[in-house]
Amino acid sequence: MTQHETSATAIGTDAWREGRVGLWLIGGRGSIGTVVAVGLHAMRAELAPPTGCTTAGEAFAGVPLPAFADLVIGGHDVSTTPLRERAHALVDSGMLAHRFVATADDALDRADAEIRPGYDRRTHTGSQADAVRRMAADITDFRERHGLGRVVVVDISSTEPILEDHVEFHDPELFTAALEDPDRPLLPASSIAALAAIESGSAYACFTPSAGIDVPVIRSLATERGIPFAGQDGKTGxxxxxxxxxxxxxxxxxxxxxxxxxxxxxxxxxxxxxxxxxxxxxxxxxxxxxxxxxxxxxxxxxxxxxxxxxxxxxxxxxxxxxxxxxxxxxxxxxxxxxxDSMLAAPLILDIARLLALAAADGQRGAIPAFGFFFKDPWGSDVHDFSQQTIALHDWAHATGTRVRAAAESAVTPA
Amino acid sequence: MTQHETSATAIGTDAWREGRVGLWLIGGRGSIGTVVAVGLHAMRAELAPPTGCTTAGEAFAGVPLPAFADLVIGGHDVSTTPLRERAHALVDSGMLAHRFVATADDALDRADAEIRPGYDRRTHTGSQADAVRRMAADITDFRERHGLGRVVVVDISSTEPILEDHVEFHDPELFTAALEDPDRPLLPASSIAALAAIESGSAYACFTPSAGIDVPVIRSLATERGIPFAGQDGKTGxxxxxxxxxxxxxxxxxxxxxxxxxxxxxxxxxxxxxxxxxxxxxxxxxxxxxxxxxxxxxxxxxxxxxxxxxxxxxxxxxxxxxxxxxxxxxxxxxxxxxxDSMLAAPLILDIARLLALAAADGQRGAIPAFGFFFKDPWGSDVHDFSQQTIALHDWAHATGTRVRAAAESAVTPA
Amino acid sequence: MTQHETSATAIGTDAWREGRVGLWLIGGRGSIGTVVAVGLHAMRAELAPPTGCTTAGEAFAGVPLPAFADLVIGGHDVSTTPLRERAHALVDSGMLAHRFVATADDALDRADAEIRPGYDRRTHTGSQADAVRRMAADITDFRERHGLGRVVVVDISSTEPILEDHVEFHDPELFTAALEDPDRPLLPASSIAALAAIESGSAYACFTPSAGIDVPVIRSLATERGIPFAGQDGKTGxxxxxxxxxxxxxxxxxxxxxxxxxxxxxxxxxxxxxxxxxxxxxxxxxxxxxxxxxxxxxxxxxxxxxxxxxxxxxxxxxxxxxxxxxxxxxxxxxxxxxxDSMLAAPLILDIARLLALAAADGQRGAIPAFGFFFKDPWGSDVHDFSQQTIALHDWAHATGTRVRAAAESAVTPA
Amino acid sequence: MTQHETSATAIGTDAWREGRVGLWLIGGRGSIGTVVAVGLHAMRAELAPPTGCTTAGEAFAGVPLPAFADLVIGGHDVSTTPLRERAHALVDSGMLAHRFVATADDALDRADAEIRPGYDRRTHTGSQADAVRRMAADITDFRERHGLGRVVVVDISSTEPILEDHVEFHDPELFTAALEDPDRPLLPASSIAALAAIESGSAYACFTPSAGIDVPVIRSLATERGIPFAGQDGKTGxxxxxxxxxxxxxxxxxxxxxxxxxxxxxxxxxxxxxxxxxxxxxxxxxxxxxxxxxxxxxxxxxxxxxxxxxxxxxxxxxxxxxxxxxxxxxxxxxxxxxxDSMLAAPLILDIARLLALAAADGQRGAIPAFGFFFKDPWGSDVHDFSQQTIALHDWAHATGTRVRAAAESAVTPA
Ligand SMILES: NC(=O)c1ccc[n+]([C@@H]2O[C@H](COP(=O)([O-])OP(=O)(O)OC[C@H]3O[C@@H](n4cnc5c(N)ncnc54)[C@H](O)[C@@H]3O)[C@@H](O)[C@H]2O)c1
Ligand SMILES: NC(=O)c1ccc[n+]([C@@H]2O[C@H](COP(=O)([O-])OP(=O)(O)OC[C@H]3O[C@@H](n4cnc5c(N)ncnc54)[C@H](O)[C@@H]3O)[C@@H](O)[C@H]2O)c1
Ligand SMILES: NC(=O)c1ccc[n+]([C@@H]2O[C@H](COP(=O)([O-])OP(=O)(O)OC[C@H]3O[C@@H](n4cnc5c(N)ncnc54)[C@H](O)[C@@H]3O)[C@@H](O)[C@H]2O)c1
Ligand SMILES: NC(=O)c1ccc[n+]([C@@H]2O[C@H](COP(=O)([O-])OP(=O)(O)OC[C@H]3O[C@@H](n4cnc5c(N)ncnc54)[C@H](O)[C@@H]3O)[C@@H](O)[C@H]2O)c1
Ligand code: NA
Ligand code: NA
Missing domain, CATH: 3.30.360.10 (Dihydrodipicolinate Reductase; domain 2)
Known part of the structure; x- marks a missing residue:
């Protein structure tokens, strides 16, 4: 068996003891977000195996990861077109097969109901710090209402222009001051979202080339707060x-x-x-x-x-x-x-599962081994895909071993 | 520096203490053989760097290998068209640049003078064992006349049809008997050449899909005699x-x-x-x-x-x-x-250098790490090119370390 | 307007006075047949313009051709899988868009009801002449029940092996004798179908590389009987x-x-x-x-x-x-x-319209101008597609002018 | 014989009675110019047939065209690198086969000696009218020294930026005034060259996207003076x-x-x-x-x-x-x-032969049938290559018939 044939449900569930995991998608109503939602439904309904998912492969056998079925979707978006409508449009365009969407309406509506308004510079009033607080609260509320062990935030919103440098990006005090000033919209939407992830204590990944967490003061903050993160710009085609x-x-x-x-x-x-x-x-x-x-x-x-x-x-x-x-x-x-979105969606699921593992292990800062997923890997200069593959496998097994050991020692009665 | 830029002469020469190495080419007057001869001339004359040679890369820095300049060409062929003529034809066809061949005539004539008649079933009289003895003597004579430390035999002759199995291939006695029988031309030319390599104590590589050494009794013989070998069918395009x-x-x-x-x-x-x-x-x-x-x-x-x-x-x-x-x-x-031949020729040089190293280390039998060079690797099931790359690097450094250590202990005065 | 934008219904209908035209498809339940049936429905329902149809182009403006909507489908096939089922399978495979098939069930069932059993050598009992008579009767019956002006037979059944020559193919008497002999299955199915077309007085086209009408005695017979025909092997990709x-x-x-x-x-x-x-x-x-x-x-x-x-x-x-x-x-x-079938289907419609015109003009034998549609044109050695395009345009206008003139003189009161 | 196999010398020479033809190349020392010169030598020396030349094809049999061997090269260029040197560089780069250049040195030197300095805005002093007069004199002198029947000027110099419109381009008087004003470099080099062609009474073709003759006042002037011209931008790949x-x-x-x-x-x-x-x-x-x-x-x-x-x-x-x-x-x-230049060079020869024919026929202004050779045909909106092919063949035969008739009536004794 040279390729995975393990079923979606069988993988790693027994070893994973951290409960269900929230997958909070910035830009969750876009193409990728829609495919992620349809895909989770299709796997839960056993209409489709996890083809295209790296973490479903044999190489990850034994690594304690949340099951696909234990991922719960929520997110932020500035679009109000519901997932159900997007999904049917993707069927018409030939991207999604009708059979996966035919029974997905309820699942899509449930996911859609968990998507909150994203940060929109054109309509936002108040300081950017207000926006961060509101969005962090959205995530926290989602985690609590669903009783989730953890939430992983993944940014799949529209690509932003290149961010120019500012002195505030290097000085925490100037940064905080600017952020609280309603007249100074210092950050792009992707960085607001990254701050909300940090604020809510969630792991974070940036699947776009936008800045996101990659602003010096924000990266430092994330590391201080014990947030593991990964990026940048999904490597798919x-x-x-x-x-x-x-x-x-x-x-x-x-x-x-x-x-x-x-x-x-x-x-x-x-x-x-x-x-x-x-x-x-x-x-x-x-x-x-x-x-x-x-x-x-x-x-x-x-x-x-x-x-x-x-x-x-x-x-x-x-x-x-x-x-x-x-x-x-x-x-x-x-x-x-x-x-393109069919290539990206399974990676979002992989990233969610693996970042949940990283968080369970208490890792913080940029995780080099995630370079496997990204065009411009944070924390690593390795671009060779086969080296990245080995690095990811090694990381997953080493981390998994620690997480399992910790879980086992935790449950061991004195 | 992501690619090798080291000059041909500088590589590993100091560490290599085994003298010049013979490169004996079965089919030495073919396209690949001609390019090998022109290439060695061009590198010696500093007209060309060893681009396309794996062993010239940074990854091989420090591995004690014979210098390109220390390879001496000889061979067997059934064609009598001289290398010089072949080289000029390859210029006309656009394959070789004129500048490399312009000054190569003497070098090509010298190499051509070391090419002896190959085994030709249509014209050969006597037993196949006679052919093996004569060809082994050609190789031994070549080694002695040039005072070579070792000879590596590489088969780059025309591809033969698939060899059907025979009971003699599994029974040393039947095999020897058949080989001595002038009326039973049991073996294809490539296997006669492989036996001649073994007989002369030379390392052997099979760059074609022909049987060569890959006949059970012959493989066993090679291993017994302490011959390292590698194959099969060069992996180039x-x-x-x-x-x-x-x-x-x-x-x-x-x-x-x-x-x-x-x-x-x-x-x-x-x-x-x-x-x-x-x-x-x-x-x-x-x-x-x-x-x-x-x-x-x-x-x-x-x-x-x-x-x-x-x-x-x-x-x-x-x-x-x-x-x-x-x-x-x-x-x-x-x-x-x-x-195609421009892709193949540098690999022949790599194989010669690395097999010389294997022989210096006393290795015997099929060497799995050479799978890097072959479509159908002997001694290995690994086809993944990046895994093969790592395996070859590891093998070269491990072997090189042993060879250097042995060389150093040998020269250390009591 | 460099490409046709004329609607399906508007084309040439006024000038065409020969009534509705039967399109009898040998192999009508295959992929091409299914697309033809779905396409006629879609054009009638104004869901799709005649994109991909040559005869819908500007170059055919003014040529009196039956409207797409005036083509009525029938045929022979050895398969019993209904068109409706085939159509839905082609939607699942991604070939046909769901929107064209969604409302097509009734139209497909009507067409399917007009498909009669084809000639199947394995199950047929009786002479091949019997088969020809039965199949010709199927066509005649179809024409009469629907009150069609003419029927055009187009062979789109599975490709047959190359037909070997026989003495009977060159001698009408031997041919007839063999055909009536139940023990001598002389002809391939495609030629039985061609004879049935001739027998029923229908124009004929061979869209496959099978022999069909292309047997010397059959070609002569067709010409004698005043049948226009065209072939061979649709030229699509x-x-x-x-x-x-x-x-x-x-x-x-x-x-x-x-x-x-x-x-x-x-x-x-x-x-x-x-x-x-x-x-x-x-x-x-x-x-x-x-x-x-x-x-x-x-x-x-x-x-x-x-x-x-x-x-x-x-x-x-x-x-x-x-x-x-x-x-x-x-x-x-x-x-x-x-x-492939999406490329072929519109050509079947083009051929039907143009062969109806040829028949209305009283043309007989192989029509060279149809070479435009075929890989191996009968009656022509021209393969240059642009020359074929010009020839077809010229033929259509010349023929159309005659047909219109005849129609006008016919209706002119004395 | 589906492709031309006629030899260079045999074509149409008997019918052509206008003497040798000058081919004056603006940019004659560029890649295309060099290949033209080498090619004429190779054809004269019977080293190469006129493969790639349209006018060597069967379709032009019987059209009275100057023989390839009767074309004499001259030109203008701002480069001083001699043709011989350029030719050898093109051999090194792999573009030209060594065998065509090996014996070409003399021929190349002769052609090179006929290349005069082109118009160079950076170094030119005096008015642009001066430049036109000097360059026209170069052409006239060339024609006379070689006793040529006609000269055809073809612009193959470096592509210029798009020319912006000027009021002078539409008004002959303003235009002449500006041209004589040393301080107003109104025209790009390509248009200076076009004026020189007109001034010297030579037919003209523009193989580049530069303006050349395509300035309203210049086009009118050409037509008035009875100059046939063709363009624009060679259509090769x-x-x-x-x-x-x-x-x-x-x-x-x-x-x-x-x-x-x-x-x-x-x-x-x-x-x-x-x-x-x-x-x-x-x-x-x-x-x-x-x-x-x-x-x-x-x-x-x-x-x-x-x-x-x-x-x-x-x-x-x-x-x-x-x-x-x-x-x-x-x-x-x-x-x-x-x-690219190997595709272009034979077209330059075709254009020279055909423009000489047009001039012999007394044609003037843009010749639509030359659209066959150009990306953006002057005098025609036809881009369809097969239609252009037919148009060129028709034009060549019609023109040739007139030219031959005129020649014959001229030589007929009273
Ligand atoms: N293979 C791939 O598809 C691939 C690979 C690498 C990166 N990416 C990146 O992934 C991103 C998503 O791709 P997609 O095809 O789903 O695009 P998409 O345009 O379909 O979706 C983007 C979504 O982001 C939303 N959005 C825009 N601004 C937002 C904001 N300020 N806050 C929250 N949501 C916002 C949009 O409303 C939309 O729903 C893009 O940036 C793309 O460059 C995709
Ligand atoms: N990229 C590559 O070029 C590549 C890759 C893999 C394998 N190969 C194999 O390498 C071999 C050589 O390729 P080439 O392009 O040089 O071919 P070639 O035909 O130019 O040369 C083959 C030579 O072998 C000689 N020969 C034939 N029978 C012989 C015999 N019995 N004894 C000795 N010599 C004999 C021929 O005379 C000839 O000189 C072929 O088998 C080819 O399949 C080449
Ligand atoms: N672009 C194209 O699709 C293209 C181009 C040129 C030629 N063709 C030819 O057109 C033909 C049809 O192609 P398709 O894709 O629809 O194939 P298909 O296999 O889907 O359909 C063939 C049909 O012919 C029927 N058939 C087989 N034997 C028969 C018989 N004896 N009598 C009556 N019907 C019979 C089969 O049952 C089937 O329904 C093939 O021969 C193909 O080579 C197709
Ligand atoms: N297939 C083709 O090669 C092709 C097709 C269409 C058009 N063209 C055009 O043909 C032209 C020539 O192509 P090339 O590959 O020979 O380019 P090149 O750069 O090799 O040659 C251009 C020559 O023009 C000369 N030149 C520049 N300015 C001049 C001036 N003011 N007066 C006289 N000569 C001048 C240069 O010195 C040079 O020798 C280019 O404009 C190119 O765009 C080429
Ligand atoms: Na990096
Ligand atoms: Na035009």
């Missing part, structure tokens, strides 16, 4: 491929001279990235890993085009030119085509 | 790619449903593989690794077509269909285009 | 592309040296073509056009692989190598991906 | 392909929704197009034809990236999404890879 392939050239002593990429996509993400400011943050995270793997001499033009008629299918063409023995020319092209 | 990519799907829990491949090539290898019998051995070794990596449910049609007008450039198209979350369709295509 | 592209190379004086192709598909057609005999007929028709366009020096390996997991989407990769100025290398690759 | 393919979709009633393109190239042209201003003119001419063929609803993102390591090989990836029957998705991808 072209970049995943690149970090799996590039080490092959290096291992064989070939010199990659250029690696050009062209991405075509429509859908919500296509529309967002049609904005030249938003696309800049994306392009930056996409190129960083490549340079680190093959050297900064590499010529790497990269384009992302919004092609609305293609809908949610992303197609990426890469053209690689490497130099081999006696200056010989080697060219390779890859064409990748997939529904 | 499409298969290399597959074994680098397939683990990515598995790591992410995606289920690869089909992996179809189409290879187009002309040149000598194209002509050989136009023979449906010869191509069967090639197709077999190419598919084995894939199945082992993604599971035997995979549908994997594979074609190799002889397209003479394409010359020595091989172009391979692969189409991969994987299933992701909620049965979502993921398709990926790869197009690889390169001069 | 890779071959369409080739005949559009190849003339470009010729026009520019480039020499195409090789044109390799690899086709991957699953579905019903994939399964049929997994049979090496059936695939031979397909490969033959596919290569003929290419050779005629670029010269018989071309090296053109071609593969069709059955890859069940790909379902009904066909993916074709072509690799073209041409020689340009001063022997310069030009390579081009095309990758085509589409639901 | 991706755009050629698009105009051959797009009509296929339209003919079959499919609706092309998007056509995205990505071009990678290095070399001189790559460097020029790295300038965002220069690339704008190129992108404009590339997209115009597409829109005209498939409708202006098409989404057509297009990128040209300078990737220096790729050298002169241009690789273009196109992704086409069309809608078929019942909204079915059809995707097609093309990958084109060739040495």
């Amino acid at each position: 072209e970049t995943l491929l690149r970090t799996a392939l590039a080490p092959m050239f290096t291992a064989r002593g070939m010199r990659v001279l250029s690696w050009a990429g062209s991405n075509l996509l429509g859908g919500g993400d296509g529309a967002t990235l049609a904005d030249p400011e938003a696309v800049r943050s994306k392009l930056a995270t996409k190129t960083r890993g490549l340079v680190s793997l093959v050297g900064d001499h590499v010529v790497a033009p990269l384009h992302i085009d919004n092609v609305p008629d293609l809908g949610d299918v992303k197609t990426a063409w890469d053209h690689i030119h490497a130099e081999g023995f006696l200056s010989s020319r080697i060219t390779m092209q890859t064409i990748w085509s997939a529904y | 499409e298969t290399l790619l597959r074994t680098a990519l397939a683990p990515m799907f598995t790591a992410r829990g995606m289920r690869v449903l089909s992996w179809a491949g189409s290879n187009l090539l002309g040149g000598g290898d194209g002509a050989t593989l136009a023979d449906p019998e010869a191509v069967r051995s090639k197709l077999a070794t190419k598919t084995r690794g894939l199945v082992s990596l993604v599971g035997d449910h995979v549908v994997a049609p594979l074609h190799i077509d002889n397209v003479p007008d394409l010359g020595d450039v091989k172009t391979a198209w692969d189409h991969i269909h994987a299933e992701g979350f909620l049965s979502s369709r993921i398709t990926m295509q790869t197009i690889w285009s390169a001069y | 890779e071959t369409l592309l080739r005949t559009a592209l190849a003339p470009m190379f010729t026009a520019r004086g480039m020499r195409v040296l090789s044109w390799a192709g690899s086709n991957l598909l699953g579905g019903g057609d994939g399964a049929t073509l997994a049979d090496p005999e059936a695939v031979r007929s397909k490969l033959a028709t596919k290569t003929r056009g290419l050779v005629s366009l670029v010269g018989d020096h071309v090296v053109a390996p071609l593969h069709i692989d059955n890859v069940p997991d790909l379902g009904d989407v066909k993916t074709a990769w072509d690799h073209i190598h041409a020689e340009g100025f001063l022997s310069s290398r030009i390579t081009m690759q095309t990758i085509w991906s589409a639901y | 991706e755009t050629l392909l698009r105009t051959a393919l797009a009509p296929m979709f339209t003919a079959r009633g499919m609706r092309v929704l998007s056509w995205a393109g990505s071009n990678l190239l290095g070399g001189g042209d790559g460097a020029t197009l790295a300038d965002p201003e220069a690339v704008r003119s190129k992108l404009a001419t590339k997209t115009r034809g597409l829109v005209s063929l498939v409708g202006d609803h098409v989404v057509a993102p297009l990128h040209i990236d300078n990737v220096p390591d790729l050298g002169d090989v241009k690789t273009a990836w196109d992704h086409i999404h069309a809608e078929g029957f019942l909204s079915s998705r059809i995707t097609m991808q093309t990958i084109w890879s060739a040495y």
